[in-house]
Amino acid sequence: MNIIKVAFVEDNSSLRKRFEEQFEFFEDIKLVATYASGEGALSGLRKLPPSQIPDIVLMDIELPGMSGIETTIAAKELFPEAEIMMFTVFEDEVKIFHAIQAGAAGYLLKDDPIEKVVDAIRELHAGGAPMSQSIARTVLSFLREKSVGNSKVSIPAPAPVEFDLSERELELLQGLVHGETYQTLAKKLFISPHTVKTHIKNIYKKLHVHSRALAVRVALDRGLV
Amino acid sequence: MNIIKVAFVEDNSSLRKRFEEQFEFFEDIKLVATYASGEGALSGLRKLPPSQIPDIVLMDIELPGMSGIETTIAAKELFPEAEIMMFTVFEDEVKIFHAIQAGAAGYLLKDDPIEKVVDAIRELHAGGAPMSQSIARTVLSFLREKSVGNSKVSIPAPAPVEFDLSERELELLQGLVHGETYQTLAKKLFISPHTVKTHIKNIYKKLHVHSRALAVRVALDRGLV
């Protein structure tokens, strides 16, 4: 069996160490190099002997300085045969999109267990495109937009969803965006805090969120305010 | 002393009543008409005898149907001499801007006490441009942008403020925008919830906010994420 050579670009040193140790347990995978920055990775990869050039590069997407996406673009130019697997904390639609355009073929979350990481490496090396379920859904939605619109994909597009909030609920939602609490909202709108709560509960239901933070995010993203 | 004739456009009936009663106590002010909608106000105002045409129109900015701003534009065409004072629950920069462009000369908040409202009416009638302190600041910042940029004012402009968040703090802020809690954030970033708390406290300080909701708002508005 061919050993899969892996490089790891990650600024978090403890995570780097954790992975260096954990990869020891998998005989078919060898961590040939780790780098703490995009810049370091690019210069380091150039100096590697051909026998050590990695098959797979695990790339942290959130790197200080040169971002993981920028590094991916550069790395792909240097080693077009290497497969890049993005490695990130959050499922950011825009970043996923950019990472895919930059040439990344896989997408892992940092809290995926090591077994999942290893499986993803193997799958990627075997020509697959491993990614977490929700990321897969996101990618599908990109394709859907592409085929439906029949136009250029250009940007992720904000999605024209309708939430059907009542006038009053919109007013309440505005309050949330403005940082109001139950109490202050109640005073401003001349209603009881209980009512404010009820409205906000209903808003959450309609927006499919469970916190103010997400409600504010959705409101701003979708231009509800 | 000349009596100031005031019309009030406000969809909230209890607020309308409250004002109708409270204006009774001020001899120099007469509430000549109240309307529950922009449409109603426009048709109602047209039918008023010349002696009853208001000097001041208090206009709720958040009206169902025709908005307060649209109504303001139309009312200004009908009665260019009338002064419009916007009346709103929130200090929305964009709406303030539009209201000013629509011809409004004053800006009140709904939770201002009646005395403040009356003072504002008098000041407006005397040729002033009363507005709350924070609104005044916003207006000034518009002017500042206009004079500094020396270009067309066009849109409020997102303001190029620098918050000087550290890399880590940005990461945490992203978490907030994604609706993470202390706990989930701690797990994803491999740190203690206490640390998450500390970081978030520092972020709040740097963004000058005191809640997740506002932090998310600032993050999205200023493109920090």
Next chain:
DNA sequence: CCTTCAATACCCCAAAGGCGGTATTTCCGG
């Protein structure tokens, strides 16, 4: 006339958040 729905109000309760501290380690710039 009856149903539905928005808006209003209230209860309980567990979880999360915000604020005030203190403290250690690491790293960077002067």
Next chain:
DNA sequence: CCGGAAATACCGCCTTTGGGGTATTGAAGG
């Protein structure tokens, strides 16, 4: 080498949220 900024961690305190209910009223629509 020292000072300061970041990042890390912990403690306690009190308030706010979010989720589960229930219920009344008035307006809109069938």
